[in-house]
Amino acid sequence: MIHNKTILWIVAYSVLFFCGTFAFSQEPAAPSNVTAKDTPNDDGSSITVTWDVAPEGSGVVGYKILRNSDGGDFQEISEQLTPNDTIDTDANINKYKDSSIEKGKTHAYIVQAIFEGETPMDSDQTAAVQAKAQWFHTGKIPLFIAMVIFCTAIVGNIYYAKGGKEIFVRRIPGLEAVDEAIGRATEMGRSILYTTGLGGVSDVATIASMTILGQVARRTADYETPLRVPCRDPIVMNVLREMVKSSYLDEGRPDIYNEDNIFFITESQFAYAAGVDGMMLREKPAAIFLQGTFYAESLILAETGNSIGAIQIAGTDSEHQLPFFIAACDYTLIGEELYAASAYLSREPMLLGSLRGQDWGKVLIFATIVLGVILELSGVSWITDILQRVS
Numbered sequence: 001m002i003h004n005k006t007i008l009w010i011v012a013y014s015v016l017f018f019c020g021t022f023a024f025s026q027e028p029a030a031p032s033n034v035t036a037k038d039t040p041n042d043d044g045s046s047i048t049v050t051w052d053v054a055p056e057g058s059g060v061v062g063y064k065i066l067r068n069s070d071g072g073d074f075q076e077i078s079e080q081l082t083p084n085d086t087i088d089t090d091a092n093i094n095k096y097k098d099s100s101i102e103k104g105k106t107h108a109y110i111v112q113a114i115f116e117g118e119t120p121m122d123s124d125q126t127a128a129v130q131a132k133a134q135w136f137h138t139g140k141i142p143l144f145i146a147m148v149i150f151c152t153a154i155v156g157n158i159y160y161a162k163g164g165k166e167i168f169v170r171r172i173p174g175l176e177a178v179d180e181a182i183g184r185a186t187e188m189g190r191s192i193l194y195t196t197g198l199g200g201v202s203d204v205a206t207i208a209s210m211t212i213l214g215q216v217a218r219r220t221a222d223y224e225t226p227l228r229v230p231c232r233d234p235i236v237m238n239v240l241r242e243m244v245k246s247s248y249l250d251e252g253r254p255d256i257y258n259e260d261n262i263f264f265i266t267e268s269q270f271a272y273a274a275g276v277d278g279m280m281l282r283e284k285p286a287a288i289f290l291q292g293t294f295y296a297e298s299l300i301l302a303e304t305g306n307s308i309g310a311i312q313i314a315g316t317d318s319e320h321q322l323p324f325f326i327a328a329c330d331y332t333l334i335g336e337e338l339y340a341a342s343a344y345l346s347r348e349p350m351l352l353g354s355l356r357g358q359d360w361g362k363v364l365i366f367a368t369i370v371l372g373v374i375l376e377l378s379g380v381s382w383i384t385d386i387l388q389r390v391s
Contacts, residue, residue: 028059030121031094031111036129039097041140044133046099049109051123053087053094062114065096069105071128080114106130142386149364154357161349167356174313174331175344181287181311182219190286191226192216195276195301197292197316198269201235204339205317209292210236210243211342212315216289217247221256229262230279232272237264273297277304290314290329291338294321302328315341 034051038044054060063081066074077100086094094111101107106128113121161167185192194213199206213229220227227244231237241262248257265275277300280288288305290298290312298314298321305312306328314325315333325332333341343351372383 028113028115028118028121029054031063031113031123034109034111034123034126036107036109036126038129038131041134041137042131044103044131045101046097047101047107047109047129047131049096049098049111049126050088051094051111053092054083054113059115059118060113061116063094063096064112064114064120065098066110066112066122067098067101068108069102071106071108074108074110101131103131150357150361153360153364154354157357157360158350158353161353161356167352169340169344169352169355172333172337172340172344174315174333174337175341177311177313177331178216178345179219181289181313182216182223182225184311185286186223186225188286191228191283192220192287192289193276193279193283193285193305193310194227194229194289195292196229196231196236196240197290197294198232198272198297199236199293200233201239203293205293206236208338208341209315210240212289212291212338212345213240214243214247215342215345217244218251221248221251221253224253224256227261228279228283228285230265230272230276231263232265232267232269234264237262269295269297270300273300276301280304280308280310284308285310288312290316290325291333291341292316294318294325299324299328305329 031051031054034049036047036049039046039048049065060083062083063086064076065078065081067077068074077098078096081096083094086096088095096111098107098109107130108128109126111123113123115121157167182192194216196206196209196213199209201207217227219225229240229244231240241259244262245254245257245259248254265272279285281304285308288310290301290305291314294301294316295318298316298318302312302314302325312329313331313333314329315338316322316325317335317338319335322332322334340355343355368383372387375381375383
């Protein structure tokens with residue numbers, strides 16, 4: 001009797017085991033709900049394929065993507081992809097972006113599911129899709145609105161300044177000392193040395209330095225003070241010659257302009273620094289302007305100018321060189337003060353209005369950052385979401 005009961009229990013457990021195994025195992029199945037769509041907000045160079053995530057226990061170990069063009073044969077366009085490579089956790093679907101399409105052709109897709117030790121299963125063929133470029137990236141709408149506001153602020157302030165209204169620009173000691181430096185050189189009968197640094201003609205700091213040189217040249221033309229400009233870049237040299245010549249012409253003194261005072265030394269960094277230092281020691285200029293992009297030679301130039309007792313006005317956006325200029329020069333334009341110098345010196349309405357409009361834009365950006373931090377700490381993340389979509 002006990003022996004028969006033991007056999008019955010063994011049979012019952014065996015049946016339950018096989019039933020459980022059958023219940024929790026699934027037959028291999030092809031990917032479902034496979035669709036192909038033109039990728040939104042692009043230049044028409046990709047198509048996005050999506051399909052449902054395989055259920056637990058399906059045995060899928062990877063996928064392969066097959067594509068045809070204009071009704072031709074299907075060909076593999078990807079290596080075997082793991083489920084983790086394609087899953088979009090936010091939408092709970094698998095996604096694959098095909099960026100190797102040929103523009104102007106229609107493409108259809110098949111997603112092939114790969115199983116361990118089983119025959120791969122192909123999905124149904126998708127409808128043929130042709131990629132098209134979009135005129136406007138809808139995800140960039142917040143950025144577009146911000147740019148419209150920013151441009152409106154600049155244009156509005158330019159018209160405000162052209163209307164004769166006074167625009168306040170905070171006092172910048174280094175720029176207020178320009179007339180003092182030129183006047184001292186004139187009284188002493190010595191020259192003024194101006195260098196735009198090592199930057200090329202496309203560097204923002206070099207462009208800002210050129211505009212300052214134009215204003216300095218106007219004053220030296222009035223006072224008939226020699227202006228010497230050693231250059232490291234021959235293209236920069238030619239641009240500076242034209243700018244200085246125009247400044248002398250605007251002041252009605254084209255006769256005293258001498259293009260030989262704006263000359264090329266060398267493109268080698270420290271050879272250029274040695275050449276400029278030699279000029280300082282030989283000619284002993286009364287005023288030295290170091291405006292533009294500088295590197296390791298900054299302290300060499302500034303110390304030499306300091307040793308001959310010249311008034312030195314430096315300016316750069318190279319933050320690593322600012323400490324050397326601050327230590328060795330009389331005045332230093334820090335960062336954006338270099339960019340504001342042309343508006344400060346010329347007092348032209350367009351430059352002043354543009355400067356004020358940019359400041360308004362910076363205030364708006366700063367306010368947005370502060371508001372975003374406060375909302376994020378409060379659990380509201382809509383500003384963060386907008387910035388993530390824009391990026």
